[in-house]
Amino acid sequence: MVRNYYTGDPVPNAAVTATTAGRGALETVTTDANGRFAFNAPGELERIAVNASANGFGDTSVIAGERLSWNNENLELSLLPADVTDTFNAGQAVALSVDGVDLVELDANSFVDSDGNPYSGNVTAHLTVIDPSGDPSRMPGGYEAIGADGEEGLMESWGAITATFHGEAGDNLQLAEGRSATIRIPIADARSPSQSPWNIPLFYFDQQDTIWREEGSAQKMEQNGEWFYEGTVNHFTSWNADVLYDAITISGRVVDEAGNPIADAIVRSQGQDYIGGSSTRTAADGTFSLQVRPDSELLISATRLTLSNTREITVGNSDTTLSEDLVLFQASVALTLTWGLNPSDLDSHLYGPANADGSEEFHLYFANKTEIYDDASINLDVDDTRSFGPEVTTVSRFPYPGTYRYMVKRYAGSGTISDSPARVELSIDGETQVFSPANAQGSEGDWWHVVNFVVDTNGSVTTQVVQEWNNNVGFLGLPSHQNTQTKQPIKSYAR
Structure with missing residues (x-):
């Protein structure tokens, strides 16, 4: 499925192409009115990328894996809305600007059509700024790269842009031979300009x-x-300002709650003090090896169907083996919160019945990260305090009938929740929904009530989209074994 990254709305009429190294494009299809697409199964192939483009959006590419059977993959591609959409005549010089900065400058008569012939008609341009701070998946194609010397490695990013140009017939245009353009890539919010290098590879x-x-x-x-x-x-x-690094290897094993190894789980790393990531899949015995940047703080996550877990780790400057297995828990519901530079700290809060008759409620948040009832585990896997996120909340199952409320609170920093590119991604029973504060109703406050989960006496779950602002805390005023009606504790910020 192809979605709008920020709203989760389906993107119809997007062109989706599967490619593989050495063979080029395998097939191109178009999404339907619901943003869905399907490929014919070509069998087991190595390293496939799925590329998506649509009018009004920046292109994206997802590496579907080092091995892929089309019969058992459900791919989600998220497109970032274009920051600039402009139409101009190819005979004119043009500058495409965002926030007062000319990010692309072109001379007149710069384009050729797909056959290499000079193009003289109108040009439609889409320019998208890619800031992968907090969510490396915004970057097309991952972080594997080949340096100027031909050596393959991993890169960390300072930001990127995507620029596409189309003729009147919708065909792709490119710069003519001998022509060039000036590009300017905004430095990502997670990067300090004063600590960024003066010169950087493209x-x-x-x-x-x-x-x-x-x-x-x-x-x-x-x-x-x-x-x-x-x-x-x-x-x-897509052009990226990046630096290649000499990676170290993290080795480990992924198991279920009974200690059984999990094969073919996807294991991902995400830099917490750098912008980058990597991924791999576990072997038959659940083992994996993953390359990461040395001397770094990381999130390591693993998923397999509805099983998942995320762990925060710190690595040194040499290869390392995790001392404990990465245990995957059943996660029928997972909520992932990300945001921008300011406000500096948004918090996930989940409230729900703490007993069968609903006379008490629990409060899951940064000071109370785990609730267990009748073997049902509810966890805040990650609490981020340094801007961007992610914060990940997982629910193995809802233990009692009643209403469970998920809310986001502005905890610290300047600005409002909607000033930040905040985003909540909900995964429930294999389906994904995305929520944006831009769609919340009412007058904005410090609390964004995103969604409820209504559980009946048979354990069936109904998702109730709320999308409302609330200036009050989320408690119902019920008794709680955590005594969360009192003042929230002061958080400890690691900088």
Whole structure:
């Protein structure tokens, strides 16, 4: 399925292409009115990328895995809305600007059509700024790259842009031979401009070979109070300001609650003090090896169907083996909260009945991260205090009938929740929904009531979309064994 990244709305009429290294495009299809698509199964293949593009959005690419059977994969692709959509004549020089900064500058008569012929008609441009702070998956194609010396490795990012140009017939346009353009990539919010390098390599995403390739470099600049990397390119795709690093290897094992190894689980890393990530799959005995940046703080997560878990770890400068297995728990419901630089801290809060008759309620939040009732486990896997997130809440099953309420609170920092690109992704029984504060009703307050889960006496769960602002805390005033009606404890911030 193809969705709008921020709202979760389906994107119809998106072009979706499967490619594999060495063979190029396998098949191209178009999403239906519900944003859904399907490919014919080509059998077991190595390293497949699925690329999606749509009018009004930036392109994206997802690496579906090192091995893939189309019969058992349900792919979700999220498109970032374009920051600029503009139409101009190809005979004009043009600058595409975001927040007062010209991010793309083109000379007149710069384009050729898909056959290499000079193009002279109107051009429709889509320009999208990609800030992967807090959610590395915003970056097309992952973080595997090939340096200028031909060596493969992993990269960490300082930000990216995607620019696409189409002719009047909808065909893709490219820069003519001998033509170039100036691009400026805004430095990602998670990066300090003063601590960012003055010069940085540029990488472009090669959709045919499904990898980033180094080509050229960019220099740190400032304009109108905004910092960015400026460089020159001779073709358009997604361009990334990145640095390759010498990775270390984390080894470990993924098991279920009974200690049985889990094969073919997806294991991912996400940098907490850098922008980057990596992924792999477990072997038949549940073991895995994952490359990460040395001397870093990381999130390590693993998923297999409705099983999942996320762990925070710190690594040194040498290969390491996890001392404990990564245990996957049943997660019929998972809620992932991400946000931007400010407010600096948003918090996940889940409330629900703490006994069978509903006379008490629990409160799951940063000071109370685990609730267990009748073998039902409810966990706040991650609490982030340094901007961006993620915060991950998982529910193995709802233990009692009643209403369970999920809310987001602005805890610290300037600005409001809607000032930040906040986003809640709900996964329930294999289906995904996305919520944005832009769709919340009422006058904005510090509490964003996102969704309820209504559980009947048979254990059946109904998702109730709320999307309302609330200036009051989320308690119903019921007794609680956590005594959460009192003042919330002061959080400890690790900087």
